[in-house]
Amino acid sequence: MAEHDFRYSLLAPQHTLTECRALSPGRYQVTGNGGSIQPGDTLLVTLKGSRTLTLRLLVEKVRHMITPxxxxxxxANGPAFRELAILNWQVNCNGCASQLDFEFAVDAALGEQARPAAAEARIRELGWRSHAGQHFCPRCTEKSA
Incomplete structure (x- = not known):
């Protein structure tokens, strides 16, 4: 079980993705070059339209082509989005006033009420903590621990 990084990279053009498309919510078809992809491997791919968001896909089955x-x-299997939306938000640290400008992905089919939960999950991924509606950067979180 290996992890293959196919995020945007001009350093290794022989190891690239050609296409990544949703077959149904949570199932993806991925075409690429390079790397010896096997069932059970993990693929890291950049979400289309995003600067920083990554989709983690678990390979179910793979077919190696003769040509090229x-x-x-x-x-592959991954997060289930019926209608993917990538949003940009900002939060300020209530401890030191530093600002976090971040992107997050949300299923737009779930409506506006799904946005705060998706944003909070992304904030946690970035190392920030929130408590009672206040946000704290990693540095302030470390000081209080």
């Missing part, structure tokens, strides 16, 4: 050499087609 090194190309493969995989079916």
């Amino acid at each position: 050499p090194g190309q493969w087609l995989a079916v």
